[in-house]
Amino acid sequence: MEVKEVLEKVKAGEMSVGEAEAYFRRQPLEELGYAKLDTHRKLRSGFAEVVFCSGKADEHLLRIYERIYMAEGEVLGTRASKEQAALIQGTFCEAEYDPLSKILKIEKKDKARVGKIAVCTAGTADIPVAEEAAQTAEFFGNHVERIYDVGVSGIHRLLAKVETIQSALCVVAVAGMEGALASVIGGLVDKPVIAVPTSIGYGASMKGLSALLTMINSCANGIAVVNIDNGYGAGYMASQINRLGVHEAL
Structure with a gap:
């Protein structure tokens, strides 16, 4: 209690x-x-x-x-x-x-969910990690918007969802391959971005290490990076940020 x-x-x-x-x-x-x-x-x-x-x-x-x-x-x-x-x-x-x-x-039923966290993925193969983040955040009482398959290989898909992403109090960007999604989103929003590298990719992606290094070395500001495939860690951190945003609004 x-x-x-x-x-x-x-x-x-x-x-x-x-x-x-x-x-x-x-x-x-x-x-x-x-x-x-x-x-x-x-x-x-x-x-x-x-x-x-x-x-x-x-x-x-x-x-x-x-x-x-x-x-x-x-x-x-x-x-x-x-x-x-x-x-x-x-x-x-x-x-x-x-x-x-x-x-x-x-989970307790009829749980109130507040604020807004946007959980984005570069591709559909990144969804399992993104769902770990999204469902963790929802369990902790946060409203989550899922925006999947908006990677940089078709950036118009991401731009079509910019307003929704910008309205969130925190953004979780989940990507494998070269991990560029977090940097692009970081340049479009004024809220914290939590980057989650995934182990999705071909040989030189080195099971997520390539995406991890890209995210750590991002030139966009306001990006924090969690471990490879650590959706839970991203969901937890996003919950803390979202709570701060909700309290500030009150």
């Missing part, structure tokens, strides 16, 4: 002062032996702990989902396999799995 939610429960008589005090005094982590759940992360950063599913043992993954769900009422997992999705859905029928982005989540 968030601090405000606890205080509202006390105000409504649904929780005693003693129960609220015990809630705030609890340890900032839950020791599971194989994992230490950061139960105070949402209080510190505004976002609860997210589960990186890849490589986790089945029993560990299931237990972690159970504990986070009990504490937060929802769980976001990234890089989940189809087998892991089946495991979680066997216990939580409300769990949703997207095989494209590999997002495995249990």
Whole structure:
């Protein structure tokens, strides 16, 4: 629960002062032996702990989902396999799995989404990474506009969407090959651009290294770069920027 939610429960008589005090005094982590759940992360950063599913043992993954769900009422997992999705859905029928982005989540319904984040891709092959970014941002309560397949090989496709991109509080630019999309967008907007290099491309792209170097060396201003294929990191950072923009507008 968030601090405000606890205080509202006390105000409504649904929780005693003693129960609220015990809630705030609890340890900032839950020791599971194989994992230490950061139960105070949402209080510190505004976002609860997210589960990186890849490589986790089945029993560990299931237990972690159970504990986070009990504490937060929802769980976001990234890089989940189809087998892991089946495991979680066997216990939580409300769990949703997207095989494209590999997002495995249990999400609160009717969640308000604020602001605007534009998530753009150079090509359709970049969409899995872009969807990881977009769905991460949406889970954290942000409105996302998807603008896919607008790479520089047909720049008129991008220019046709400039107004939508410029209206966003933050832009995520996802591209493989030579990674030029972020630089082009950076020269068109007055908001931060988060560049995401992908491992899409032929041999000399070196599994995303070429795009990464292009983005790091961009001559356009206002561009930050995350790791290769790190859609989650881009979605998280975009959420923080979007929140700042929304708060400033209020």
